[in-house]
Amino acid sequence: MAPGRRRSGSPLVRWVLRIIAVGYVLGLVALPVGTVVQHTFENGLEPVLESLRNPDFQAAARLGVFVAVISVLINTVFGIGISILIVRYRFPGRRLLNAIIDLPVSISPIVVGIALIFVYGTNGWFGPALNSMGIQIIFATPALVLATVIVALPLVVREVIPVLEEAGTEQDQAAQSLGANGFQRFVRITLPTIRWALAYGVVLSLARSLGEFGAVRVVSGSVAGVSQTPTLFVNDAYQEFGAQAEQDAFTAAFLLMCVAVLFIVVIALLRPKEQNQ
Amino acid sequence: MSISVSGINKRFGDFVALDNVSLEVPTGRLTALLGPSGGGKSTLLRIIAGLEFPDTGSVEIEGVQATWLPPQKRSVGFVFQHYAAFKHMTVFKNVAFGLEIRRKPRAEIRQRVMELLELVHLEQFADRLPSQLSGGQRQRMALARALAVQPEVLLLDEPFGALDAQVRKELRDWLRNLHDEMNVTTIFVTHDQEEALEVSDEIVVINGGRIEQVGAPADLYDRPANDFVMKFLGPVTTLDGQLVRPHDIELLAAPGQEAIEATVTRLTRVGFEVRAELRTSKGGSEPWVQLTRIQAQELDLEPGRSVWLRTTHAPKTLAVS
């Protein structure tokens, strides 16, 4: 903002507002975050390394990354498809579709988990049929993926839709008149147009997917080394007694926090590129 | 005959965009589709390009039945009012797009693109992104892009509509020269009669989804088929219940044969011309007349003075045949 355009309000009011705003943000967020870092390293580096060598932690990390990557892939493919449908086509139920996408952010993750049990659980609507085919969903990896996909559902769509709307269909028509077929237009025009929004949505989804706790807590069963994700590991380790267990919880939390901050920084770097377009 | 359109009907909901339109465009000509906005001219252009499809009727391009061909199967270049530049590609890549789709050898693409960029005077901008070009430059790039695939027909939809007056005028001359050089059958849509009169070999006046008249610019100006065409192509005024062009009224200082007496009510000077507003003594119609400065001086015009009017041409409107 140009300094000359700054409001000529009284400097006292400005300082008071500034102190309240910055104080609130720092007190509410930065201070607790800093305390976790301090907690994690209060006994030096060795206990932290000990936590990292814990096989349960390593298994949880592998499972967490696996579930997050699969979920993000699914949400990216469907997110692009649904965004194109919503922006480019008019059909009955379009507004409804638009609203359904946002639903998962408005309901409790616990409700999401419970709903999955009702539909895919052993006594659920599809559970028995799937079981007889030898497919187990609840208390197994598929449920983790499903729960994660649901809670991160709108993130890609909400990033891609505004960019597609802004771009319009003229470039697509121009490409068509130059001989490009549908697939060529998608690869050469649509994808490059949405690439930054897509990257942004993927990073957001990845953060949400790695960090999901409530819905996963309901459907996982949280068996260490089998169905325990990093967030479940943090919870379970913290509930256990013993200094090393608590250290494990803080180490895992610290790592998840570093990943979260990394994502925020990546997003902050992506944002200007998106606006430049 | 390069393009042959016959019996085209097109509705959008209740709105009739085109009403039984037939048109023949000869090869190698530069044709303007002229008319007010919402009159159907852009729809007709888009149907020729395959960007819209008619409800009924047919389109033939160079003898090929094209009515239901998708745009990528027609040999048609299309230029949009807002350029439709591929924003994420350089100028070079934009122009090369159609050739890459056709899997031409790389060396051939490079040579052809550079030739075209030279033709549109953008050779030094090959590595820029469209966002780094001015509107006029973007439109020239869009033109080069459309020409790259050597289309049989070039279609331009209000190509200069988004540009400011000065650039418009330059690009107009440039388009005319380019056409004379390349001789591609070209149709462009415009709502600007001056643009159509200046650039085209032939003008098609479209209004309310129908073709009002087709003809050479001078013919249309001098022999409009109806009042609409007359009004749309140039200034008009009413004298004695007749539509007349204000520069076709002669002012006399003294009574003359078939001249009507009138009083000058107001004089306005606009650049090199003088506009005289008048009131006729009989009938009380209020025509206005375009004069040169010298004519006005010779007549010693001033408000309140009596003059005599007569038309220098035969009545202009023809009955619609």
Place this chain on the structure above:
Amino acid sequence: MATAPEIPAPPRRRPRPVSSGRLSAASGLGLGVGMLWLSLIVLLPIASIVVVALQSGFGPFREAVTDSEALDTIKLSVGAAVLVTVINAVLGTLVAWVLVRDSFPGKRIVEVIIDIPFALPTIVAGLVLISLYGPQSPFGIDLVGTRRGIFVALLFVTLPFVVRSVQPVLIDMERDVEEAAASLGASGFTIFRRIVLPTIAPAMLAGSALAFARALGEFGSVILISANLIGKTEVSSAYMLKLIEQNDTTGAAAVATLLLVVAVIVLVLLDSLQRLAARRD
């Protein structure tokens, strides 16, 4: 020229232009697949909640939601969500205002910090808060097992919503309207109340709606600090989890349905307020 072109009959499957917005065969198939997928992962599960809640009739449903423990958790969750939403609507707007209109060293760091609650896993947020306000608090403040602890956790996780929805509107706001008001003699506060507030009100309400929904269903960040004391600090989501783990599906579904209804009512209310506010300018 004289040969009248033969008018072709349209092909059985008419081509659709890109711009028409009507579905072609391929996009229709895409729509079908997309709707099927959404039905399987969103619509069907949500429908299952309501169906399970009511499948043994209305009696058990009423019993489940009027159970005193259930009522306590619902009152706590709704009350806390309302309180937290109001606080963050006010303070979030203030933060957005300072970030847009003020500049000071470290502003970019504050920008990054605001996003942390979005990106941080909720259980990590819970751990973060308990390490500051728990038994080992460096300031000696122990909020474990108190309702204040729940408020702090909910304030933490809902902070970004209002800030991030108000900020772009403030950035886009035409400054000359404020300058015109000032030139007409309006004071700073009057300008804010009469000019700025009506402009940002829709964004504030939109952000508040998201914050409310989030606070109402929050689980991970609350569960550690609340200690889950029945009748005191047990929130609805924790209660539902307990019920489903005890295999009380009807109870869990009933509470979930009630929460869905509350969320829908509040979202619709805020949405209509938002439309009302948006129409004013």
